[in-house]
Amino acid sequence: MSRGRSPTIKDVAKVAGVSSATVSYVLNDLNKVTPEVDALVRRVAKELGYSRNNAARALKTGRNNIIGCILPTLTSPVFPEIAQAVQLRAEAHGYATLVIDSGNAPMREEKVVRTLAKHGVDGAVALLHPNFKLADPPLFPIVSLDAKFPGLDSVHADHYAGGRLMAEHAIALGHRCIGMLSGFQDLTSSFERRQGFVDAAAGRVELVWEVNVQLVPQLPPEAVAAIRRREVTMIACVNDLVAIAALSVLKDSGMSAPGDVSVFGFDDMQWASWPLIDLTTIRQPLAELGSRAADLLISRLDDRQRPVVDVVLPVTLVERGSTARVPPLP
Amino acid sequence: MSRGRSPTIKDVAKVAGVSSATVSYVLNDLNKVTPEVDALVRRVAKELGYSRNNAARALKTGRNNIIGCILPTLTSPVFPEIAQAVQLRAEAHGYATLVIDSGNAPMREEKVVRTLAKHGVDGAVALLHPNFKLADPPLFPIVSLDAKFPGLDSVHADHYAGGRLMAEHAIALGHRCIGMLSGFQDLTSSFERRQGFVDAAAGRVELVWEVNVQLVPQLPPEAVAAIRRREVTMIACVNDLVAIAALSVLKDSGMSAPGDVSVFGFDDMQWASWPLIDLTTIRQPLAELGSRAADLLISRLDDRQRPVVDVVLPVTLVERGSTARVPPLP
DNA sequence: TCAGGTCGTTTAATCGTGTAAATAGATAAG
């Protein structure tokens, strides 16, 4: 019965007794054919188990129905949540998703973009370092994740508002002496989070110490030393991963949160809610971030001329067990 | 200068003053041409910034240079490590990787396979539920991850040996009364881990209680109750995620590891080493799992007739702070 | 009755590569 290779549009046409063009019209939902022929063709196609050859379609139309998703790494709790959302939404629109990690290196980002281009993606969702240089002309449309990017559509949480929220909550809990583990300020989101915090804290809180750290769950010696000095009642962290690192240092030093010092994170990644960690944090809607980015990209693919848009998603406070009201002065 | 669209093999041919066939021969490394022409063509191709149109190549050859990677989820610490390794190795061989999650549902697995087929993957690396039925004839070659699978190449850790290792170490630490959080036994790896443990423990350890649990960081009430009964000196867990759930329950119940009870994991996922968690566990080489699987798949794509192979990787004991020598009897 | 318009379908060209088969050019053999 089966000829070995899978049936083509011509096989369907032959069996249905129509031309291959008609089959193509039917299968592309351009309603150019009579209802009867339409039904006939669909029935035959299903019977033969026909499925469109994507390569041929891509060759002819220049569209591959594949999008890329560029993230710094997958071995961090936040990014897979985003990737999953992107993929889900893309699939709903008939796109497959090529997830690829740039390893945090801005040089590799450009290589990764070329790799994706080589594999013919129609566009990509990407978390890019601000000094990433996009090729001119761009190889494909890109939607920037997590930060505005000149000339690109973008989707990101309201980091600034999140920073403010942190400060307000800290103040509400009575904290006046705070240490800060901020990210390096070349990353837009780290910068804005800090800025929001600093602006809202101004005059009401003393920023006793501040250390710039990498966004990984290990702290540099300088940060460890600062924490051990016990000069603050709260440590405000640029993200949850760093907050977990802070909790680790506390534990190693025989201290604990929130008994000795409160710890505040940012992101609300999945693990933040584990009882073992139980982190108070600012929640950014990771899944929505991903799906909105996918939407934006797909709409861009359908209309390249549409003006650039910047979607800002709201953040919320999630109060858990790593923070507490500051103890009354003795 | 640029005609808008990217240069084709014909453009290269014209500029180099040869036929398009010659260019094709050069670029495919079939050494059918004189060294001078070879060099000339390569130079021109580079000058024009030529890059092969993958869709056209795929249409002609039937190979897309894309592989799939099917995993139950990405929002678990273990799988991204595997995915990253697969991707890295695949890229080294010129393949892109379509990572896709099957959401743990065996029914969805078959759908995911069809999705991948639709997007024209040449093959896939997959972590499959044992009762997954592969299409006949198969849509593409698959390498099974984490467990042997009839008819497929496979790569997996030596779960049975890991189970034995757990038991031996527990015995060495003096534990005689052990509770077990085992996975559901329809999953091969869960079954083998348990079997190894039980075989090695036979006659030397009393298995006081055992609960089958899902491989997620939350425990069913039954398991929570068992833990709170305080009848054992060690809890042996089917994997690290479950072990973390156990640690959480301990904390919620005012107990701690290893003071009140030792906790033993399996996998050695990245977070197991965080000071906050600090889990004794059996390490399976996740990255190697991924890269070996990719290798196997690619070699299969090059030779469909090659006999099926089953690669078993060794596991090792990683001793951390969640286990301790059993306290001497009062 | 015939020009003109609609509508549904087919014809045929095209996308960029790969590759079998044809060809030309050089060399060797008889």
Place this chain on the structure above:
DNA sequence: CTTATCTATTTACACGATTAAACGACCTGA
């Protein structure tokens, strides 16, 4: 000098789909 044997290159078609343009059948109104 002819013929055979290579080898380097080109010619020409196929892969499977999309789509503009051509076509034919039918209807309509003057």
